[in-house]
Amino acid sequence: MKLPSLAAAAVLSVLLAGAPRPAAAQLVLYCSVLNEWCTLAVQEFERKTAIKVTMTAKGSGETITQIRAEAANPRADIWWGGTGDPHLAAAEADLTVPYRSPMNDQLHPWAIKQWEQSGQKTVGIYAGALGFTYNTELLAKKKLSEPKCWADLVKPEFRDEVQISNPSSSGTAYTALATLIQLWGEDKAFDYLKQLHRNVNQYTRSGPAPVRNAARGETTVGVIFLHDAVAEAAAGFPLKAVPPCEGTGYEIGSMSIIKGARNLDNARKWYDWSLSAEAQNLAKQAKSFQVPSNKAASAPPGSPRLEDIKLIDYDFKKYGSSVERKRVVERWEKEVGTLPK
Helix, strand or coil, X not given: CCCCCHHHHHHHHHHHHHCCCCCCCEEEEEECCCHHHHHHHHHHHHHHHCCEEEEEECCHHHHHHHHHHCCCCCCCCEEECCCHHHHHHHHHCCCEECCCCCCHHHECHHXXXXXXXXXXXXEEEEEEXXXXXXXXXXXXXXXXXXXXXXXXXXXXXXXXXXXXXCCCCCHHHHHHXXXXXXXXXXXXXXXXXXXXXXXXXXXXXXXXXXXXXXXXXXXXXXXXXXXXXXXXXXXXXXXEEECCCCCECEEEEEEEEECCCCCHHHHHHHHHHHCCHHHHCHHHHCXXXXXXXXXXXXXXXXXXCHHHCCECCXXXXXXXXXXXXXXXXXXXXXXXXXXXX
Protein backbone atom coordinates (compact mmCIF):
# COMPACT_ATOMS: atom_id res chain seq x y z
CA MET A 1 0.00 0.00 0.00
CA LYS A 2 1.45 3.33 -1.07
CA LEU A 3 1.36 6.05 1.56
CA PRO A 4 0.21 9.53 0.43
CA SER A 5 2.90 12.13 -0.01
CA LEU A 6 3.37 14.77 2.64
CA ALA A 7 2.02 17.38 0.24
CA ALA A 8 -1.11 15.35 -0.47
CA ALA A 9 -1.63 14.72 3.22
CA ALA A 10 -1.32 18.43 3.91
CA VAL A 11 -3.93 19.23 1.25
CA LEU A 12 -6.25 16.57 2.66
CA SER A 13 -5.82 18.00 6.15
CA VAL A 14 -6.76 21.48 4.96
CA LEU A 15 -9.82 20.15 3.13
CA LEU A 16 -11.02 18.23 6.19
CA ALA A 17 -10.46 21.23 8.44
CA GLY A 18 -12.61 23.37 6.17
CA ALA A 19 -15.41 20.82 5.77
CA PRO A 20 -18.63 21.57 7.66
CA ARG A 21 -19.00 19.55 10.85
CA PRO A 22 -22.23 17.64 11.47
CA ALA A 23 -24.63 19.77 13.50
CA ALA A 24 -25.10 18.70 17.09
CA ALA A 25 -28.47 17.11 17.77
CA GLN A 26 -30.85 19.65 19.32
CA LEU A 27 -34.39 20.42 20.34
CA VAL A 28 -36.06 23.72 21.21
CA LEU A 29 -38.71 23.24 23.88
CA TYR A 30 -41.36 25.58 25.24
CA CYS A 31 -42.32 24.30 28.69
CA SER A 32 -45.46 25.29 30.61
CA VAL A 33 -45.25 23.11 33.72
CA LEU A 34 -43.45 24.12 36.92
CA ASN A 35 -39.84 25.05 36.26
CA GLU A 36 -38.52 22.26 38.51
CA TRP A 37 -40.29 19.65 36.39
CA CYS A 38 -39.18 21.31 33.13
CA THR A 39 -35.55 21.21 34.25
CA LEU A 40 -35.65 17.62 35.50
CA ALA A 41 -37.33 16.35 32.32
CA VAL A 42 -34.79 18.13 30.11
CA GLN A 43 -31.86 16.71 32.07
CA GLU A 44 -33.20 13.16 31.89
CA PHE A 45 -34.08 13.39 28.18
CA GLU A 46 -30.60 14.72 27.38
CA ARG A 47 -29.03 11.92 29.40
CA LYS A 48 -31.02 9.23 27.60
CA THR A 49 -30.78 10.57 24.05
CA ALA A 50 -27.71 12.87 23.90
CA ILE A 51 -30.01 15.43 22.25
CA LYS A 52 -29.25 18.94 23.48
CA VAL A 53 -32.39 20.77 24.58
CA THR A 54 -32.86 24.53 24.69
CA MET A 55 -35.78 25.19 27.02
CA THR A 56 -37.91 28.26 27.73
CA ALA A 57 -40.41 28.08 30.61
CA LYS A 58 -43.54 30.25 30.35
CA GLY A 59 -47.22 30.03 31.21
CA SER A 60 -49.50 28.56 28.56
CA GLY A 61 -51.19 31.88 27.79
CA GLU A 62 -47.88 33.59 27.13
CA THR A 63 -46.62 30.60 25.16
CA ILE A 64 -49.49 30.49 22.67
CA THR A 65 -49.08 34.23 22.15
CA GLN A 66 -45.40 33.69 21.37
CA ILE A 67 -46.12 30.78 19.02
CA ARG A 68 -48.64 32.92 17.14
CA ALA A 69 -46.10 35.75 16.83
CA GLU A 70 -43.46 33.34 15.53
CA ALA A 71 -45.72 31.45 13.11
CA ALA A 72 -43.92 32.70 9.99
CA ASN A 73 -40.55 31.70 11.43
CA PRO A 74 -41.02 29.20 14.28
CA ARG A 75 -38.28 29.17 16.89
CA ALA A 76 -39.44 26.17 18.92
CA ASP A 77 -40.07 22.55 17.98
CA ILE A 78 -42.41 21.35 20.70
CA TRP A 79 -44.66 22.76 23.41
CA TRP A 80 -44.88 20.61 26.54
CA GLY A 81 -47.38 21.12 29.34
CA GLY A 82 -49.80 23.83 30.30
CA THR A 83 -53.59 23.80 30.18
CA GLY A 84 -55.21 22.07 27.23
CA ASP A 85 -57.43 24.94 26.06
CA PRO A 86 -54.61 26.97 24.44
CA HIS A 87 -53.17 23.78 22.92
CA LEU A 88 -56.56 23.16 21.30
CA ALA A 89 -56.65 26.78 20.14
CA ALA A 90 -53.19 26.36 18.61
CA ALA A 91 -54.37 23.23 16.80
CA GLU A 92 -57.41 25.05 15.44
CA ALA A 93 -55.23 27.93 14.26
CA ASP A 94 -52.97 25.50 12.35
CA LEU A 95 -49.98 26.35 14.54
CA THR A 96 -49.30 22.70 15.37
CA VAL A 97 -49.16 19.45 13.42
CA PRO A 98 -50.73 15.98 13.76
CA TYR A 99 -48.71 13.11 15.17
CA ARG A 100 -49.73 9.58 16.15
CA SER A 101 -47.38 8.30 18.84
CA PRO A 102 -46.73 4.58 19.29
CA MET A 103 -47.37 5.30 22.99
CA ASN A 104 -51.06 6.12 22.43
CA ASP A 105 -52.29 2.69 23.50
CA GLN A 106 -50.74 3.24 26.95
CA LEU A 107 -52.76 6.39 27.70
CA HIS A 108 -55.96 7.04 29.65
CA PRO A 109 -59.08 7.71 27.53
CA TRP A 110 -59.20 11.39 28.53
CA ALA A 111 -55.71 11.90 27.06
CA ILE A 112 -56.70 10.25 23.80
CA LYS A 113 -59.95 12.21 23.63
CA GLN A 114 -57.88 15.40 23.72
CA TRP A 115 -55.81 14.04 20.83
CA GLU A 116 -58.90 13.12 18.80
CA GLN A 117 -60.68 16.45 19.41
CA SER A 118 -57.61 18.36 18.22
CA GLY A 119 -57.32 16.50 14.93
CA GLN A 120 -54.41 14.50 16.40
CA LYS A 121 -52.45 17.70 17.05
CA THR A 122 -52.29 17.67 20.85
CA VAL A 123 -52.35 14.93 23.46
CA GLY A 124 -52.98 14.83 27.21
CA ILE A 125 -49.94 14.31 29.43
CA TYR A 126 -51.59 14.94 32.82
CA ALA A 127 -54.85 16.11 34.41
CA GLY A 128 -55.56 18.42 37.32
CA ALA A 129 -58.64 19.94 38.98
CA LEU A 130 -59.15 23.67 39.51
CA GLY A 131 -59.88 25.08 42.95
CA PHE A 132 -58.36 27.38 45.51
CA THR A 133 -56.04 27.24 48.47
CA TYR A 134 -55.69 29.22 51.66
CA ASN A 135 -52.96 29.84 54.19
CA THR A 136 -54.24 28.26 57.41
CA GLU A 137 -52.06 30.44 59.66
CA LEU A 138 -53.16 33.70 58.02
CA LEU A 139 -56.79 32.61 58.08
CA ALA A 140 -56.61 31.98 61.82
CA LYS A 141 -54.63 35.15 62.50
CA LYS A 142 -57.16 37.30 60.63
CA LYS A 143 -60.10 35.37 62.13
CA LEU A 144 -61.58 34.60 58.72
CA SER A 145 -64.05 31.79 58.14
CA GLU A 146 -62.87 28.78 56.14
CA PRO A 147 -63.77 29.22 52.45
CA LYS A 148 -65.36 26.09 50.98
CA CYS A 149 -67.18 27.38 47.90
CA TRP A 150 -66.68 29.85 45.05
CA ALA A 151 -69.37 31.98 46.72
CA ASP A 152 -67.22 32.38 49.84
CA LEU A 153 -64.47 34.19 47.95
CA VAL A 154 -66.67 37.23 47.24
CA LYS A 155 -67.67 37.80 50.87
CA PRO A 156 -66.67 41.23 52.24
CA GLU A 157 -64.40 39.61 54.86
CA PHE A 158 -62.04 38.53 52.06
CA ARG A 159 -61.45 42.09 50.81
CA ASP A 160 -57.89 42.19 49.36
CA GLU A 161 -57.24 38.61 50.51
CA VAL A 162 -57.50 36.77 47.16
CA GLN A 163 -55.07 36.29 44.28
CA ILE A 164 -55.81 34.86 40.84
CA SER A 165 -53.79 35.00 37.66
CA ASN A 166 -54.69 37.03 34.59
CA PRO A 167 -56.57 35.08 31.86
CA SER A 168 -54.70 37.04 29.18
CA SER A 169 -51.44 35.37 30.18
CA SER A 170 -52.41 32.35 32.25
CA GLY A 171 -54.08 29.11 31.29
CA THR A 172 -55.08 28.58 34.92
CA ALA A 173 -57.09 31.80 34.99
CA TYR A 174 -58.66 31.05 31.62
CA THR A 175 -59.74 27.65 32.94
CA ALA A 176 -61.30 29.45 35.93
CA LEU A 177 -63.08 31.88 33.63
CA ALA A 178 -64.43 29.08 31.42
CA THR A 179 -65.39 27.03 34.48
CA LEU A 180 -67.49 29.78 36.03
CA ILE A 181 -69.26 30.42 32.72
CA GLN A 182 -70.12 26.73 32.44
CA LEU A 183 -71.27 26.59 36.07
CA TRP A 184 -73.62 29.57 36.01
CA GLY A 185 -73.95 30.97 32.51
CA GLU A 186 -71.89 33.82 31.11
CA ASP A 187 -73.65 36.89 32.50
CA LYS A 188 -73.91 35.48 36.03
CA ALA A 189 -70.26 34.41 35.87
CA PHE A 190 -69.19 37.94 34.94
CA ASP A 191 -71.31 39.39 37.73
CA TYR A 192 -69.42 37.07 40.09
CA LEU A 193 -66.03 38.08 38.66
CA LYS A 194 -66.85 41.75 39.19
CA GLN A 195 -67.64 41.01 42.82
CA LEU A 196 -64.48 38.96 43.14
CA HIS A 197 -62.45 41.86 41.72
CA ARG A 198 -63.06 43.83 44.93
CA ASN A 199 -61.34 41.08 46.89
CA VAL A 200 -58.42 40.49 44.51
CA ASN A 201 -55.15 42.03 45.69
CA GLN A 202 -53.22 41.06 42.53
CA TYR A 203 -53.75 39.45 39.13
CA THR A 204 -50.51 37.54 38.60
CA ARG A 205 -49.01 36.73 35.20
CA SER A 206 -48.52 33.02 35.86
CA GLY A 207 -50.98 30.44 37.14
CA PRO A 208 -48.81 28.98 39.94
CA ALA A 209 -47.87 32.40 41.38
CA PRO A 210 -50.92 32.72 43.71
CA VAL A 211 -50.18 29.41 45.42
CA ARG A 212 -46.56 30.37 45.99
CA ASN A 213 -47.62 33.74 47.36
CA ALA A 214 -50.18 32.10 49.65
CA ALA A 215 -47.51 29.68 50.87
CA ARG A 216 -45.26 32.59 51.80
CA GLY A 217 -47.98 34.62 53.49
CA GLU A 218 -48.29 37.28 50.77
CA THR A 219 -51.98 36.52 50.22
CA THR A 220 -54.49 34.50 52.20
CA VAL A 221 -56.27 32.80 49.29
CA GLY A 222 -55.12 31.79 45.82
CA VAL A 223 -57.18 30.42 42.91
CA ILE A 224 -55.07 27.63 41.48
CA PHE A 225 -54.92 24.04 40.31
CA LEU A 226 -55.21 21.87 43.39
CA HIS A 227 -52.06 19.87 42.70
CA ASP A 228 -49.96 23.03 43.01
CA ALA A 229 -51.35 23.63 46.50
CA VAL A 230 -50.68 20.01 47.47
CA ALA A 231 -47.07 20.41 46.32
CA GLU A 232 -46.53 23.48 48.50
CA ALA A 233 -48.20 21.80 51.47
CA ALA A 234 -45.95 18.76 51.01
CA ALA A 235 -42.97 21.14 51.19
CA GLY A 236 -44.11 22.22 54.65
CA PHE A 237 -46.12 25.36 53.94
CA PRO A 238 -49.41 25.91 55.86
CA LEU A 239 -51.79 25.48 52.94
CA LYS A 240 -55.08 23.68 52.48
CA ALA A 241 -56.39 22.79 49.01
CA VAL A 242 -60.14 23.26 48.47
CA PRO A 243 -62.27 21.79 45.65
CA PRO A 244 -65.20 24.27 45.49
CA CYS A 245 -68.54 22.93 46.71
CA GLU A 246 -70.49 24.12 43.64
CA GLY A 247 -68.27 22.07 41.33
CA THR A 248 -65.20 22.93 39.30
CA GLY A 249 -63.41 22.51 36.00
CA TYR A 250 -60.20 20.75 35.25
CA GLU A 251 -57.30 20.88 32.87
CA ILE A 252 -55.83 18.28 30.59
CA GLY A 253 -52.21 19.37 30.45
CA SER A 254 -51.15 18.82 26.88
CA MET A 255 -48.30 18.57 24.40
CA SER A 256 -48.06 19.75 20.78
CA ILE A 257 -45.47 19.70 17.99
CA ILE A 258 -45.14 23.17 16.49
CA LYS A 259 -45.78 23.58 12.77
CA GLY A 260 -42.52 24.31 10.94
CA ALA A 261 -40.38 22.65 13.62
CA ARG A 262 -36.77 22.63 12.48
CA ASN A 263 -35.95 19.57 14.54
CA LEU A 264 -39.03 17.50 13.79
CA ASP A 265 -37.47 14.08 14.38
CA ASN A 266 -36.18 15.14 17.78
CA ALA A 267 -39.55 16.67 18.62
CA ARG A 268 -41.17 13.29 17.97
CA LYS A 269 -38.56 11.61 20.16
CA TRP A 270 -39.43 13.97 23.02
CA TYR A 271 -43.14 13.39 22.38
CA ASP A 272 -42.84 9.60 22.56
CA TRP A 273 -40.51 9.65 25.56
CA SER A 274 -42.66 12.06 27.56
CA LEU A 275 -45.70 9.80 27.16
CA SER A 276 -43.84 6.86 28.73
CA ALA A 277 -44.47 5.82 32.33
CA GLU A 278 -40.77 6.31 33.04
CA ALA A 279 -40.85 9.95 31.95
CA GLN A 280 -44.16 10.73 33.65
CA ASN A 281 -42.96 9.27 36.94
CA LEU A 282 -40.37 12.08 37.01
CA ALA A 283 -43.21 14.33 38.18
CA LYS A 284 -42.91 12.74 41.62
CA GLN A 285 -39.25 13.77 41.87
CA ALA A 286 -40.20 17.30 40.82
CA LYS A 287 -42.94 17.37 43.50
CA SER A 288 -45.63 17.80 40.84
CA PHE A 289 -48.90 16.21 41.88
CA GLN A 290 -50.91 15.98 38.65
CA VAL A 291 -52.60 12.77 37.50
CA PRO A 292 -50.37 11.25 34.76
CA SER A 293 -51.84 10.22 31.39
CA ASN A 294 -49.87 6.98 31.08
CA LYS A 295 -51.89 4.22 32.76
CA ALA A 296 -48.72 2.61 34.14
CA ALA A 297 -47.43 5.83 35.72
CA SER A 298 -48.38 6.73 39.29
CA ALA A 299 -49.17 10.04 40.90
CA PRO A 300 -47.32 10.96 44.11
CA PRO A 301 -49.04 10.13 47.41
CA GLY A 302 -51.41 12.94 48.36
CA SER A 303 -52.28 13.89 44.78
CA PRO A 304 -55.88 15.10 44.37
CA ARG A 305 -58.15 12.25 43.30
CA LEU A 306 -60.35 13.38 40.42
CA GLU A 307 -63.00 10.84 41.39
CA ASP A 308 -63.36 12.57 44.79
CA ILE A 309 -63.97 16.04 43.30
CA LYS A 310 -67.25 17.41 41.93
CA LEU A 311 -66.13 18.04 38.35
CA ILE A 312 -68.24 19.76 35.72
CA ASP A 313 -68.54 18.30 32.21
CA TYR A 314 -65.92 20.73 30.93
CA ASP A 315 -66.38 21.55 27.25
CA PHE A 316 -62.79 21.43 26.01
CA LYS A 317 -63.77 21.75 22.37
CA LYS A 318 -65.75 24.98 22.83
CA TYR A 319 -63.41 26.66 25.28
CA GLY A 320 -60.35 25.45 23.41
CA SER A 321 -61.58 27.38 20.37
CA SER A 322 -59.38 30.38 19.63
CA VAL A 323 -62.45 32.46 18.73
CA GLU A 324 -64.21 31.66 22.01
CA ARG A 325 -61.05 32.17 24.04
CA LYS A 326 -60.41 35.57 22.44
CA ARG A 327 -64.01 36.64 22.95
CA VAL A 328 -64.33 35.79 26.64
CA VAL A 329 -60.85 37.08 27.54
CA GLU A 330 -61.58 40.37 25.79
CA ARG A 331 -64.85 40.61 27.72
CA TRP A 332 -62.95 39.98 30.96
CA GLU A 333 -60.39 42.68 30.09
CA LYS A 334 -63.14 45.18 29.25
CA GLU A 335 -65.57 44.47 32.09
CA VAL A 336 -63.35 43.23 34.92
CA GLY A 337 -59.68 43.97 34.29
CA THR A 338 -60.28 47.71 33.93
CA LEU A 339 -62.38 48.11 37.07
CA PRO A 340 -60.98 50.41 39.77
CA LYS A 341 -60.10 48.94 43.13
